[in-house]
Amino acid sequence: MTPLEHGGRVNAAAKHWGIPRDQWLDLSTGINPNGWPVPDLPPEVWQRLPEPDDGLETLVRQWVGAQADAACVPVAGSQEAIMALPRLRPSCRVGVPRPGYREHGHSWSCAGHQVASLDWAQVSGEDESWLDDLDVLVWINPNNPTGETIEPDRLLRWHQRLQRRGGWLIVDEAFVDGYPELSLGFATGREGLVVLRSLGKFFGLAGVRAGAVLTGPALAQCLQNTIGPWTVSGPARHVMRQALADERWQATTAERLSADSRRLGRLLAAHGLNGSGGSLLFRYVQHPRSAELADALARQGILVRQFDQPPALRFGLPGSEAEWERLAQALAACRMSLTNR
Numbered sequence: 001m002t003p004l005e006h007g008g009r010v011n012a013a014a015k016h017w018g019i020p021r022d023q024w025l026d027l028s029t030g031i032n033p034n035g036w037p038v039p040d041l042p043p044e045v046w047q048r049l050p051e052p053d054d055g056l057e058t059l060v061r062q063w064v065g066a067q068a069d070a071a072c073v074p075v076a077g078s079q080e081a082i083m084a085l086p087r088l089r090p091s092c093r094v095g096v097p098r099p100g101y102r103e104h105g106h107s108w109s110c111a112g113h114q115v116a117s118l119d120w121a122q123v124s125g126e127d128e129s130w131l132d133d134l135d136v137l138v139w140i141n142p143n144n145p146t147g148e149t150i151e152p153d154r155l156l157r158w159h160q161r162l163q164r165r166g167g168w169l170i171v172d173e174a175f176v177d178g179y180p181e182l183s184l185g186f187a188t189g190r191e192g193l194v195v196l197r198s199l200g201k202f203f204g205l206a207g208v209r210a211g212a213v214l215t216g217p218a219l220a221q222c223l224q225n226t227i228g229p230w231t232v233s234g235p236a237r238h239v240m241r242q243a244l245a246d247e248r249w250q251a252t253t254a255e256r257l258s259a260d261s262r263r264l265g266r267l268l269a270a271h272g273l274n275g276s277g278g279s280l281l282f283r284y285v286q287h288p289r290s291a292e293l294a295d296a297l298a299r300q301g302i303l304v305r306q307f308d309q310p311p312a313l314r315f316g317l318p319g320s321e322a323e324w325e326r327l328a329q330a331l332a333a334c335r336m337s338l339t340n341r
């Protein structure tokens with residue numbers, strides 16, 4: 001199967017639109033543009049093998065609000081877990097949200113499972129009998145790119161229903177930071193409930209490849225055996241520990257991102273892109289001419305993420321006043337009608 005496309009491909013955009021790389025404003029990802037400020041690292045983190053008892057797991061549990069006995073497996077980005085989990089079950093039926101982060105469905109299909117796409121009308125409806133057709137359900141909370149959310153009570157009910165038959169509920173919480181009321185971190189440690197967390201989005205540390213899985217002990221052991229030792233590098237473990245311990249930065253950042261996300265929604269609405277949903281780190285707006293609009297923005301050196309089904313755009317947050325101004329000017333300069341209603 002061919003690899004999926006993702007945001008953040010500025011080199012490819014530079015080539016395609018003939019604009020030098022350093023002139024792009026990349027809004028094509030949901031990564032915090034003002035991420036956790038990484039300090040100089042001590043030389044030994046580069047030189048020594050990472051040690052599993054460095055206290056990282058305890059910090060992860062505190063970060064997500066997990067019980068002390070919840071099993072925690074640090075991973076090289078939640079993507080590592082997304083690719084490993086399908087290898088831990090015999091062929092089965094898996095539900096994934098659509099639209100949603102497509103790597104989930106892709107990984108399960110590549111591993112030979114039957115994958116069904118679930119739309120919002122189905123997952124948010126009163127009737128939950130569709131769960132009985134699945135062995136594994138993946139939900140992304142909040143969903144990327146739509147920002148849709150499911151409340152923890154409902155997710156736990158789904159977990160119970162699946163777990164009675166040996167099924168799993170996987171909740172991808174890559175975008176949950178800043179929404180503590182949505183996280184299932186407090187419930188982790190039970191078998192069949194798998195929570196994925198990432199330091200790539202809110203912390204803006206996508207390049208270091210850092211994340212964690214919280215689940216029950218048996219599944220955690222299988223996952224650890226599958227990925228093997230040292231997949232999270234010494235520098236990555238060090239940076240994770242420091243960033244997770246920095247609660248003051250996390251609190252300030254949640255406030256800032258919340259204000260910026262609302263500001264982005266207002267800016268888009270002011271240019272006819274009404275009704276955007278999203279999360280702290282991006283806005284998602286359906287628009288029948290999303291491809292044309294993405295192209296018009298790209299011609300001005302602004303890269304956004306465009307989706308076809310349904311036609312929509314996702315805008316990440318500008319990181320400075322100059323970038324906000326540039327986006328405002330580019331939206332105003334788009335000569336086509338931006339009205340999406």
Ligand SMILES: Cc1ncc(COP(=O)(O)O)c(C=O)c1O
Binds near residue numbers: 079
């Ligand atoms: C919803 C979601 N989950 C997981 C990932 C993987 O991120 P990472 O491997 O950096 O944790 C992404 C990346 O875009 C994502 O959008």
